[in-house]
Amino acid sequence: MDNQQIVLAERPEGMPGDQVFRYEDIETAQPDAGEVVVESVYISVDPYMRGRMNDGKSYAQPFELNEPLGGHILGRVVESRTESYSEGDVVTGTLPWKLYNTVSEEALTKVEALDVPLHLYLSTLGMPGHTAYGGLLKIGEPEAGETVVVSAASGAVGAVVGQIAKIKGCRVVGIAGGSEKVNYLTDTLGFDAGIDYKKPDFAERLTEAVPDGIDVYFENVGGEISDEVFKHLNRFSRIPVCGAISGYNSTADTGPRIQQTLIKNQAKMQGFLVAQFADDAAVTSRQLAEWVKEGKIHTEVSVAEGFDSVPEAFRNLFTGGNFGKQVIKVSESLD
Amino acid sequence: MDNQQIVLAERPEGMPGDQVFRYEDIETAQPDAGEVVVESVYISVDPYMRGRMNDGKSYAQPFELNEPLGGHILGRVVESRTESYSEGDVVTGTLPWKLYNTVSEEALTKVEALDVPLHLYLSTLGMPGHTAYGGLLKIGEPEAGETVVVSAASGAVGAVVGQIAKIKGCRVVGIAGGSEKVNYLTDTLGFDAGIDYKKPDFAERLTEAVPDGIDVYFENVGGEISDEVFKHLNRFSRIPVCGAISGYNSTADTGPRIQQTLIKNQAKMQGFLVAQFADDAAVTSRQLAEWVKEGKIHTEVSVAEGFDSVPEAFRNLFTGGNFGKQVIKVSESLD
Numbered sequence: 001m002d003n004q005q006i007v008l009a010e011r012p013e014g015m016p017g018d019q020v021f022r023y024e025d026i027e028t029a030q031p032d033a034g035e036v037v038v039e040s041v042y043i044s045v046d047p048y049m050r051g052r053m054n055d056g057k058s059y060a061q062p063f064e065l066n067e068p069l070g071g072h073i074l075g076r077v078v079e080s081r082t083e084s085y086s087e088g089d090v091v092t093g094t095l096p097w098k099l100y101n102t103v104s105e106e107a108l109t110k111v112e113a114l115d116v117p118l119h120l121y122l123s124t125l126g127m128p129g130h131t132a133y134g135g136l137l138k139i140g141e142p143e144a145g146e147t148v149v150v151s152a153a154s155g156a157v158g159a160v161v162g163q164i165a166k167i168k169g170c171r172v173v174g175i176a177g178g179s180e181k182v183n184y185l186t187d188t189l190g191f192d193a194g195i196d197y198k199k200p201d202f203a204e205r206l207t208e209a210v211p212d213g214i215d216v217y218f219e220n221v222g223g224e225i226s227d228e229v230f231k232h233l234n235r236f237s238r239i240p241v242c243g244a245i246s247g248y249n250s251t252a253d254t255g256p257r258i259q260q261t262l263i264k265n266q267a268k269m270q271g272f273l274v275a276q277f278a279d280d281a282a283v284t285s286r287q288l289a290e291w292v293k294e295g296k297i298h299t300e301v302s303v304a305e306g307f308d309s310v311p312e313a314f315r316n317l318f319t320g321g322n323f324g325k326q327v328i329k330v331s332e333s334l335d
Numbered sequence: 336m337d338n339q340q341i342v343l344a345e346r347p348e349g350m351p352g353d354q355v356f357r358y359e360d361i362e363t364a365q366p367d368a369g370e371v372v373v374e375s376v377y378i379s380v381d382p383y384m385r386g387r388m389n390d391g392k393s394y395a396q397p398f399e400l401n402e403p404l405g406g407h408i409l410g411r412v413v414e415s416r417t418e419s420y421s422e423g424d425v426v427t428g429t430l431p432w433k434l435y436n437t438v439s440e441e442a443l444t445k446v447e448a449l450d451v452p453l454h455l456y457l458s459t460l461g462m463p464g465h466t467a468y469g470g471l472l473k474i475g476e477p478e479a480g481e482t483v484v485v486s487a488a489s490g491a492v493g494a495v496v497g498q499i500a501k502i503k504g505c506r507v508v509g510i511a512g513g514s515e516k517v518n519y520l521t522d523t524l525g526f527d528a529g530i531d532y533k534k535p536d537f538a539e540r541l542t543e544a545v546p547d548g549i550d551v552y553f554e555n556v557g558g559e560i561s562d563e564v565f566k567h568l569n570r571f572s573r574i575p576v577c578g579a580i581s582g583y584n585s586t587a588d589t590g591p592r593i594q595q596t597l598i599k600n601q602a603k604m605q606g607f608l609v610a611q612f613a614d615d616a617a618v619t620s621r622q623l624a625e626w627v628k629e630g631k632i633h634t635e636v637s638v639a640e641g642f643d644s645v646p647e648a649f650r651n652l653f654t655g656g657n658f659g660k661q662v663i664k665v666s667e668s669l670d
Contacts, residue, residue, distance in 0.1 A: 051599075219594060222592055222594040222595070223592070226592075226594070241594050241597045241598055242598070243594075243598065244592070244594035244595050244598065247592065247594070247595055248595075252591075253591060253592045253594075253595065254589060254590060254591055254592060255589060255592045256587075256588060256589055257557055257558070257561075257579070257582065257588045257589060257590045257593070258592070258593050258604070259554060259557040259561070259576050259578075259579035259582070259588075259606070260557070260579050260582055260583075260588065261606070262576045262604060262605065262606030263576055263577070263578065263579065263606035263607070263608070264386075264606065265606060266605075266606050266607055266608055266611060267605070267606050268603065268604070268605040268606075269593070269597060269603070269604045269605070270597065270601075270602070270603040270604070270605075271594070271596070271597030271598035271599065271600060271601050271602050271603075272598070272601055273598070273601055276601060
């Protein structure tokens with residue numbers, strides 16, 4: 001079988017251009033005992049990967065130069081030398097960006113058939129969904145009647161955050177870019193208000209949308225959008241900090257310092273990673289799947305086609321060019 | 336009796352000059368039933384008052400123009416029309432800056448004689464001590480063996496924070512300005528290290544002082560000092576945000592945004608006010624008094640003399656011109 005991988009050719013400054021991603025033809029390693037060969041079917045691209053492209057302390061190990069990039073992949077077992085896996089099994093794992101990976105069975109999780117689209121295992125039932133669930137409920141601790149604001153609200157994490165907040169009885173305001181996304185928040189996801197950060201009246205619209213202030217701000221973007229949101233924080237408000245995507249490709253992410261705002265409002269701002277909720281992952285998955293099947297959580301997905309489109313799909317995360325969870329379909333074998 | 340008050344003559348821009356404080360001769364109101372006349376003995380000046388001089392949303396009501404400024408005062412009852420108070424009683428309260436206040440008995444707290452210097456009721460046993468205790472223990476949650484860094488470490492709050500952290504078995508590093516204060520931290524207060532933020536090698540010295548990173552940063556100053564501290568945060572570190580004194584007199588408190596730092600370290604940054612710990616005030620007072628009497632908490636005080644020196648003593652808080660808790664002695668009647 002023809003195999004290819006994508007390696008980190010150079011560390012990007014700012015937005016990663018095509019020269020950052022080098023495609024290489026490779027051999028597929030023969031599996032040893034305890035290993036399987038997995039064909040990649042859906043590749044997930046996620047904003048946190050940008051941090052791993054830098055060479056410096058971050059929460060995840062930096063990618064190595066001239067080594068494969070990688071992330072969450074949903075795939076199909078094509079060869080197994082284990083007792084646990086058989087050809088045709090659907091699996092997920094954090095794997096290098098290769099068309100075929102030969103890996104230990106321990107690197108994989110078998111997907112239980114839940115009669116939902118497969119890409120959901122990379123979105124609402126995967127890392128983004130668990131991020132939304134843990135960050136909102138365990139750090140944001142929203143109560144019924146409170147106002148929850150979420151930025152990047154039509155994104156893979158934001159959309160789930162807002163829908164869970166609705167389930168919990170909150171007033172939910174989403175911030176996104178462009179009319180299509182904003183209308184999607186209110187029309188499809190059932191948010192109480194959607195605000196377009198690209199419009200000149202963003203600040204006024206935000207003020208109108210939170211007449212009782214903000215109790216929970218689920219932070220995905222940082223930058224000037226969030227500077228504006230912070231003006232409306234209530235006393236004892238909570239800010240789960242999931243991402244700061246506006247700053248990931250900039251070398252100087254500066255703005256108003258936050259200390260005085262936190263004191264004034266006795267507010268809590270807490271950075272988190274999905275890994276810290278790992279102990280509760282099974283319960284979380286079951287709850288999310290239940291909400292999906294009850295029709296309470298809707299998931300939008302942007303599917304790019306083909307291994308060649310990975311760099312462009314990755315950049316879409318930062319330019320707003322995607323809509324919902326961005327994945328790349330690299331094989332037709334599970335259609 | 337000759338009485339005077341200090342009113343807010345204009346709202347300051349930046350550092351409050353003398354023109355902000357207007358002295359007025361006034362009559363002392365005759366007490367009604369249920370009221371007492373209190374002679375001010377020690378007046379406390381505290382950084383939070385600067386925020387109240389602005390006209391805008393803060394955590395405390397703004398001072399009114401042409402009305403008295405005010406804050407914590409320790410005084411002596413000179414006339415009482417209540418059953419609870421007698422002439423000569425020592426009391427504390429949040430009172431207008433007047434030489435004599437005629438107030439309801441409900442505005443006062445009687446000071447229990449604990450055989451300690453009177454100014455301690457405005458410092459370690461008063462608001463600053465309670466701020467240190469609640470912020471460090473309830474938000475910072477330091478554990479034995481962890482590294483605690485505190486800024487404005489020789490100040491009324493910071494000195495208590497560091498000494499409590501030592502009592503709890505932590506490595507304690509204090510940041511202060513000038514050799515005298517820095518030496519005081521290690522020689523008198525028993526900190527493990529003291530660092531002078533005014534020296535050009537501040538960043539290097541800080542790095543040396545926290546070889547295992549920082550688990551708790553008790554934030555009093557904000558600004559560039561804290562930007563540097565944040566580089567050393569550990570995973571799951573906690574930042575109780577008590578103050579940001581470096582920014583109180585500036586119109587643009589800008590710098591690196593904090594979101595990416597919080598995510599990287601899964602860190603928590605939480606603003607607080609001493610009022611939120613009010614339910615535990617009695618327990619806190621007893622614990623602090625015990626530590627003071629055991630010699631485990633030492634308190635330094637800067638005493639300015641005379642009602643006329645209030646404006647200068649207030650500015651000392653922001654220029655580093657004071658050492659320890661700043662109070663103004665306005666009467667000799669309790670010597």
